[in-house]
Amino acid sequence: MSTTWYICKYTPVELLEALGGTCRVLDHMPERFDRSDEVSHPNLCGFGKAVLEACLEGEVRELVLANCCDTIRSVYDVLLAHGKLDFLFLMDLPHCGDCCAREKLRGELLRLAAAYAAYKGTTFQPARFRAAFRPLDRPAEPYLSVLGGRVGDALFSMMEAAMPLPVRNDTCVHNRSLCPPPEELDGLDGLMEWYGGELLEQLPCMRMTDATGRKRLYQDPNLKGVIYHTVKFCDYYGFEYAALRRELTVPMLKVESDYTLQSSGQLRTRLEAFAESLAPPEQRKGRRTMSGNGYYVGIDSGSTSTDVAILDRERRIVAQVILPTGAGAAAGAERALEQALAQAGLRPEDLSATVTTGYGRGAIRQGDRSITEITCHAKGAHFLDPEVRTIIDIGGQDSKVIRVDEQGNVINFVMNDKCAAGTGRFLELMARTLELSMDEMSTAGLTWREEITISSMCTVFAESEVVSLIAQNKSRADIIHGLNESVAAKTCALCRRLGGEPVYMMTGGVSRNRGVAQAIQRRLGAELRISGQAQLNGALGAALFAMELGDAL
């Protein structure tokens, strides 16, 4: 039997089923957007492109859309021209629920019913209509909710797997819920008049004029945390997120996807870190009985360097190694651990527990446990300086800001999104353009004279800007100062988004760049503490967790 796919909760699914349809939500996350990019534009929202991919691949033959947003209207335009679907319908959905809007929607329902019945060769079956209503119950136990822009099936499974509590998908179409019609109503016209109102009275989505009813989603006493998801180039839910940052009283994690799984590594780190903040790692049991001679190892496998710290029982650092990661995370970690053991004069048997962290943590065999770098950075920073409340970590691949409490637990964090701007990689690329080493980059901007603004936030465009500035004979110091300011602006925006508070500490490889550190300090208007162990911070945090792992057993 053919499937009629739909994407919007205002779709009259019960009507389509009453006309013989079998309906399913279209939530597939593709690998790439090759076909959709050919016929539309790369900067369309990822979900819209996913719908186009599914249709152009031939996976979808029947599709009912609503004019939810600009992207879906564009998807409809493209499918009209290139879709070759057996059935394609766009329902005009009002933005409000008043009498005129209900009347308008009733007309649309009848128009859809006529088109669908003609396509299927069926007639409206009132009994099937009534049977098709399946209202949702709210959970009676503690749970976490995914709110915001729609989450695809694969990403939602990843969220469920990572979280310590049941997770509910309350995004977009997934909170669709309608009660069955009153018994006394009959006849298509009468039922559609009621049905139009019922569809519009659902918990509103953000495209409706009055979205205040959405408060029901986050004012539930059983709700223990929120994962707020936005889709790149979908703007609706960014506005709700901005408001929830102030209103929400339970912990919230913001993640953004482009509706592919390509960024899963980065999202996984955030999800795990959020799960860790909901249930701190020291409350969880380790995996094996501890042996060894009371030495604890933390391995931080980053994109640029692999760092190892070994602590003894007295929390003294007995070895510290920072090596380039090289081609493989596992091999890099083995090499760094060997060097650390040699440095401390230890054998592998002396080690009581090992915790791995960083992007490559999943690939390393030596660890007893893996903990995200976010939680480890918080732990490490607290160890180095217990007064620290906000950590600014700029590494090679990403930058993040982490707020910690007086015990070194993560309160909240943000990370940059799939973009090199504001990271060590950005500075590396610019150093290459300016033919400078990273050490030279660190200080060369300190003697600047002219304020130059590198306005582009995009690494590629910023590189062209730097090339034009070189052509204009601008001094290298002034250009580098402009670049430092650009990184500082991006970082401080992240910091403001999180509500960063003093005392600030900077960690990660970029903390060694004096120009960037000074620019950040100026913008924050507060002291930025940089420890001599700043680059080792993640590994130190991991080693401290290794020690707690040993103590717990």
Added chain:
Amino acid sequence: MEDIVTRFGALVQQVCGKDPLLARRLLCLGYRAKKLQLTAAPGRHTTRAAQMAAVQTMASMIAPLAHPERAAMVSLFLPCEPLQVAGLYPYSCEGFGCFLSGTQAEQTFLRYAEGEGLPETFCSYHKIFIGAAEKGLMPKPRFVLNTTLACDANLLTFRRMAEYFQVPQFVVDVPYQPDEAGVRYVADQLRALVRFVERQTGRPIPEDRLSQAVARSQRSMDQFDRYMTLRRDRQILGELTGEMFSVFALHTLLGTPETEAYTARCLMEASKAPPAAGVRLLWMHTTPFWVEPLRKVTDFNPGVQVVACDMCFEGLVQADPARPYDAMARRVVYSAFNGPVSRRIQRGIEVARQVRADGAVWFCHWGCKHTLGGAQLAKEQFEAAGLPCLVLDGDGCDRSHGGEGQLATRMDAFVELLRAERGEGV
């Protein structure tokens, strides 16, 4: 001059951080000075019609800054005749986004809005305005009125602004289908909007005066349409900024005697203009007037002219001013921006033929999903109609989206292509 603007923009941003009210007064002063300059010395090449549109738009920006108690915040596509009759100033969110960018004062507000959690991919006109409002630069309006046409940004920005300023909001829901039922649906809402404005201000909006304003709108649109027809054989030099002034004259200021005078002047000047010469471009969507290398191609250039912009002609419709609600509703429901994108493309092709354009530029303003989504279809359909089409990615007002060099190179190459097609050689 550019240095003065740059310094002024920097000053407004800097002062706003410490004293937003002072920054607002500064901005108002700067705009008054600019209006004076446009009135007294508009520039050697500026036509009288272009000067009229610029001065009228400038005045409409000053009014809400100077008298916010008489200002109603509006979206670009909202019919504003009821406000004119009620003696209120339309306070254009997109207009200020555009003007703050023109003042080179946009970056602080953009970054502030993004820092507040608004998406980086959101329309930059709206984002600049939100940032400026929430940093205290923009004054509190009397109330907020907006349509759901032409994009999602309307729903988000105006709801947020109504909540931020704690003022009432009225939304006109424009249905997707351009048909007579839609006209009736919107006309009913416009009646309710008039009642809303009357309630808020305590002033009646008599229907005869509304009809007079709508009649002026119809005459203005008719004159502008005739001007486009006349322009087919004429060479009129202008600038990208001028197209944006014209957009405001034909939207928020449509229905005013000034707009009627402006369109009459366009018609008169076109009849006296020299014969057509040079490459003629149809521009689809907003113009990135801040991109200097692009302006070198299009501004006051006898070799290349933008002869029409779809933001100016999307809503030109025939209607009966004796039925003012129907006429205003017809303008938004049958707007080329409503319904499938093919309507907008077909309207572009029609006008390209009307003004004898050699090719079309489909400008994908960052964050405008409707325009982005239709880009490839536009290219296909324009080219099938024998009109070369350049899809140009950029940003109408955010300098940080950069790519000036790339924009200019693409535009230069397109002009060379069109010249070759005209047999003029590159």
